[in-house]
Amino acid sequence: MALGKTIKIFLIDGDSNGRMSCELSNWTGKAYKIPRINIKECSDRDDLNNTGIYLLFGKDDEDNDLVYIGEAESVFSRLKQHLSGKEFWNEAIVFISKDDNLNKAHIKYLENRLHDIAVTSKRYKVENSLIPTQSSISESDRAEMEEFIGYVKILVNTLGHKVFDEKRSVKVQLKQDIFCIKAARGAEGQGEPTSDGFLIFKGSKAAHLITASLSPSLVKGRQKLIENGLLVDRGDYYEFVEDYIFSSPSLAAAILMGRNANGQTEWKLTDGRTLKDYETTI
Structure with missing residues (x-):
């Protein structure tokens, strides 16, 4: 401790x-x-x-x-x-x-x-x-x-700089502590909430196609990840080639699924509990 x-x-x-x-x-x-x-x-x-x-x-x-x-x-x-x-x-x-x-x-x-x-x-x-x-x-x-x-x-x-901090939580992760999404168009990811926002794990799969209703700002953000080599085209999906922190669970879910999303309800533990349930249940 x-x-x-x-x-x-x-x-x-x-x-x-x-x-x-x-x-x-x-x-x-x-x-x-x-x-x-x-x-x-x-x-x-x-x-x-x-x-x-x-x-x-x-x-x-x-x-x-x-x-x-x-x-x-x-x-x-x-x-x-x-x-x-x-x-x-x-x-x-x-x-x-x-x-x-x-x-x-x-x-x-x-x-x-x-x-x-x-x-x-x-x-x-x-x-x-x-x-x-x-x-x-x-x-x-x-x-x-x-x-x-x-x-x-x-x-x-x-003093305000996390330059030396690991992106993932320092504690040993148990499988039941990891949040998951499995959705249409090849989306399948894992991650965890952090003090910076929401972390998507390396190896997670983002949808290859996006919906027409995805907001322009999210389309631009997703494209930037592709251009910077953080999302790599694998044919049927895009793969996160390193851990990546998003500012919110909803942003992480939307980029992963290629559609607008509420991360509080989309991210779920293996027992079915949503992120909202996890954060509000004492």
Whole structure:
């Protein structure tokens, strides 16, 4: 069972849209969330001249989430370089050690591992042009750095970015916990509700044809999934080639079945209960 944690967030400038520092109880690490427009003001943060790792967040022209993951022996100096070197980002999250316990080998290890986790989660497009090289560190240091990564994941999520989160629920899924749809035109899918909306599992089959009444916005959204290679034509149906999160159960059901749908009643457990029944029954 996961234990509760206390996070201390300090608004450095007294502004919820400005700079903030974050700390976890009983952890020697520290995080900063810094808007791009406030980077130059960070000369007043002496610890940002320390060794650390950082993440740059932004969006592309199609509103897709982007992240760049880096390391530096002076994080503040590197962030100032990125003001002219990289245009896409509008926010940075930085991690340092309060006891100066992170060395160059540590941050190279963290950079590589966080890059790998971000790529695997497939939530954000990772902007690094090269895969960071993983340093060789001792077994005890690896254990410490893996614990550090756990705290990084908690704080990055708390600060508004699920870049390191698995799309599927962390708990072990039992068959009776999975919601299903089997409908006309080859539609047959499985999924689960999540904190982000509704997740359709990889391998689910979307209807090959759509109805004439399907709303234009849904037609456009479905076509975008096909163009982006997330829905692949298998002849009699389209297959989801990776887990995909929709903003609502109804959107997920409509894309899957190729018609307008109420996801609260279309998604059902193996015992016949609808998603609506599942969510409203205590």
